[in-house]
Amino acid sequence: DTEVTQTPKHLVMGMTNKKSLKCEQHMGHRAMYWYKQKAKKPPELMFVYSYEKLSINESVPSRFSPECPNSSLLNLHLHALQPEDSALYLCASSQVPTSGTTDTQYFGPGTRLTVL
Amino acid sequence: AQSVSQHNHHVILSEAASLELGCNYSYGGTVNLFWYVQYPGQHLQLLLKYFSGDPLVKGIKGFEAEFIKSKFSFNLRKPSVQWSDTAEYFCAVNNGQNFVFGPGTRLSVLP
Numbered sequence: 352d353t354e355v356t357q358t359p360k361h362l363v364m365g366m367t368n369k370k371s372l373k374c375e376q377h378m379g380h381r382a383m384y385w386y387k388q389k390a391k392k393p394p395e396l397m398f399v400y401s402y403e404k405l406s407i408n409e410s411v412p413s414r415f416s417p418e419c420p421n422s423s424l425l426n427l428h429l430h431a432l433q434p435e436d437s438a439l440y441l442c443a444s445s446q447v448p449t450s451g452t453t454d455t456q457y458f459g460p461g462t463r464l465t466v467l
Numbered sequence: 468a469q470s471v472s473q474h475n476h477h478v479i480l481s482e483a484a485s486l487e488l489g490c491n492y493s494y495g496g497t498v499n500l501f502w503y504v505q506y507p508g509q510h511l512q513l514l515l516k517y518f519s520g521d522p523l524v525k526g527i528k529g530f531e532a533e534f535i536k537s538k539f540s541f542n543l544r545k546p547s548v549q550w551s552d553t554a555e556y557f558c559a560v561n562n563g564q565n566f567v568f569g570p571g572t573r574l575s576v577l578p
Binding site: 384391392393394396441443455456457458459460461 | 509511513516566570573
């Protein structure tokens, strides 16, 4: 099973709302990722969790707050977003990359976020 | 900084035409290479990957790619495209520390 699931599929929120995106995988992967993808652009890495600890934060604004409550779950908490934050938010998971190994990333279907 | 380039922004082909999408990367060390496809309205799916060994790798749906180390290239090919191959194609490179996507090539196949 190479499935990564994400909820919700679509989310519309106002600039003062607080919402959360959820991601789940049961492949035993210990690395999980959040990406942001604008239309017709490649995914841009936001955060990487390795063994449930934040290992990479690509200078993402604090209005995005990731959380990894356990090895299967990854959340992205959203607060006070701007209209330009509207995008497809993708979750991915992989084995934790170590020297000499590889980490194919498996992607979820994404959450289409619209900020009004 | 490691970068990935894809030669074409948009490719338009007729059904049964042959396809080659270019991908070049700038990193000089050992890399792992991937092609992902994103069909309209769908999520990223792995087409194929190269880690080591035979530089010609075969993926799903009749796609293959050839790793040419001397040219830092990993071009994607398919001998005969179908209308259902219409999608965005992303090359990606992993050097063990960074996973970087290319800008993508949009393929439109005309029926």
